[in-house]
Amino acid sequence: MLLRSLVGAALALLASTVHAQSPVPAISYTRDIQPIFTEKCVACHACYDSACQLNLGSGEGAARGASKVPVYDGERSQATKPTRLFYDAFGKAAWQREGFSSVLDAQGSQAALMARMLELGHRRTPLQPNGKLPDDIVLGLNRENMCPLPGEFDAYAGAHPNEGMPLAVTGLTDQQYQTLQRWLASGAPIDEQGVAPSAREAAQVLQWENLLNAPGARESLVARWLFEHLFIAHLYFEGGEPGHFFQWVRSRTPSGQPIDLINTRRPNDDPGTRIYYRLWPIQGVIVHKTHITYPLSAQKMARIKALFYGSDWQVSALPGYGPGRRANPFETFEAIPAQARYQFMLDNAEYFVRTFIRGPVCRGQIATDVIRDNFWALFQAPDHDLYITDARYRGQATPLLAMPGQNDDVGSVLSLWLKYRDKRNQYEALRRDSYADLPAPSWSTLWAGNDNALLSIFRHFDSASVNKGLIGEVPQTMWLFDYPLLERTYYQLVVNFDVFGNVSHQAQTRLYFDLIRNGAEQNFLRLMPADSREDYLDDWYQNSGKLKLWLDYEAIDDDEPTGLHLDKKDPKRDFAQQLLARYGDLNVSPDPINRCTGAYCSREGIDPALQDVDQALSRLASRPAAGLKVINQLPEATMLRVETPSGKREVYSLLRNRAHSNVAFLLGEAYRYQPGLDTLTVYPGVLSSYPNFMFNIPAGDVPEFVSRMEQAQDAESFEKIVDRWGVRRSHPQFWAYFHDLSRYLHETTPLEEGVLDMNRYQNL
Incomplete structure (x- = not known):
């Protein structure tokens, strides 16, 4: 027995010695x-x-x-x-x-x-x-x-x-x-290997590179236009590897050779050499705020070929590069049929609107205060768009569609602004008078080609988001894009915007965006009864906005009738209700929580516990802050994480919609703020890349949470709500809850998943 014990001790000592001498595993x-x-x-x-x-x-x-x-x-x-x-x-x-x-x-x-x-x-x-x-x-x-x-x-x-x-x-x-x-x-060694396409992806990469690098003048012009419209996209392939996304770049080398990147400031700057359009994998962690996705598939390629090469058109000479070409893409690409260009953008309208609402341009208060806190976007059907259907009108309009921002001389900001404002107003006058000669707009005026036709935009003070479908209460304003407006918005705010530019460039971009918004509003007003348009305009441009109407905007058409039959008491609301009824199949975001029309304000076909949650949360939706005081305590984008008794969870976005007398000026937003008219939108899903705060609430507690919110009159009573259900930055499980928002995206919209940004997470 003693011998056995001694042997055991010796073996244990030997094992511990060997273990102590084993090298610590290298860190990867x-x-x-x-x-x-x-x-x-x-x-x-x-x-x-x-x-x-x-x-x-x-x-x-x-x-x-x-x-x-x-x-x-x-x-x-x-x-x-x-x-x-x-x-x-x-x-x-x-x-x-x-x-x-x-x-x-x-x-x-x-x-x-x-x-x-x-x-x-x-x-x-x-x-x-x-x-x-x-x-x-x-x-x-x-x-x-x-x-x-x-x-x-x-x-x-x-x-x-x-x-x-x-x-x-x-x-x-x-x-x-x-x-x-x-x-x-140990010196921080990095053994990272770059993301590489799978064999199936590599085959599709080659097919798409062959398409954009095909010989011929028509092919070269179309490829340039496509590149300028997709350079910011996170592209993914049908049947591709999960998490693999690609980006279009310009290279000095053709397919099959390593990419030799041409890294110009803008995608439409002169490359200075022969170029090849190439796809390369996006590297690094995918973050939601820059993750603007676009699909590539056999069907998409067939669609592009049909749109751009399905008719007989020719290119007499390829356009060059330079400030003039950047300022007016309508002239640069005028050889390409306008119908093909517009239809391509409509097919994936959510992508294009996301590029300028959620992209680099919309960061910070001054950048985003040009738009209302919530509005809906609609699109004009190509066969009702004069720029598409009337060559004479197109020839008159094209010179007037040039955009500022190419000259960044600080001393010339005012003169440049006035020059481009006047061009834009000449275009608006031409549009107004030309459309007055057409039949009155009807429901067929609106494009209804797929579920990109109806979009909801929310501003979160210093950022903004876009989602398919019509979310929230009927908004104060709506935008109607036609092709000249959609293309100008994209070029001004995405292609031509230089995030590294100076104050002059950024001011010109912001000022012209104000004209874009006004143009989209004017397009929509043409759908309203003629005798209601001035009243709507007065509502959108209250107080100092009247000065802006007089100084900078072209007069609206308040004479020609609409072809829509709308309730004269509230034509905009009636329009919204008819829109929802007519295009219900395209509305991917049914919203009984915010637009409750009966006793039941919840989604159908979900867990009964969540139906009760929907019903309770609907009491917070679409009520003005004058009556729901807690709105004054809430940040812009709050996430509600609701846990059901079955162990599942739902995530809701609680969005604060700030009201303003007008959004027509670069500075002084606080003077135009109307806090008593603020409202909340409550909707299932993660509707912001930048959560400002989060609550974690058992489903059974939601009615009490709502009651406490309804009763909260000041910061002290709201803080008690935060103490009970809030997830502050110091919460022991903060990261688990925060990243669960990304997991929710993975479960509901996996292609849109990305790490969210917490730079704006507040200290409530």
């Missing part, structure tokens, strides 16, 4: 590090919104490091050099030549900047579980990012002891912290 960036960044960092460090331009969605972004120069800067007098990841430079050395500094490299005896930032966050005073953060921690877009260099870190830490990373949120687990610190101490 792909396996161990990127998942931590994706879970705890990408929500703030992705895309142009990245604090200090530190993008942690990929190894390339981590290696690139940080910069003190912000991407979004509405005051710079000179355009700055673009710094698009995977586009304007490649590799750490190249990025450092562009002014970026490493956050991964040790500095002499000092640890890497990232290691020190993580240590500062790890040793800070622990956050009170689900408690409010200290008021001295500034959050949101107004936060001034210090972006300290390694030599400036000690001063930063002394001045901001509670602002280590991750910032002002439940932080890393001990294991995640130790893993990151070990990786940084």
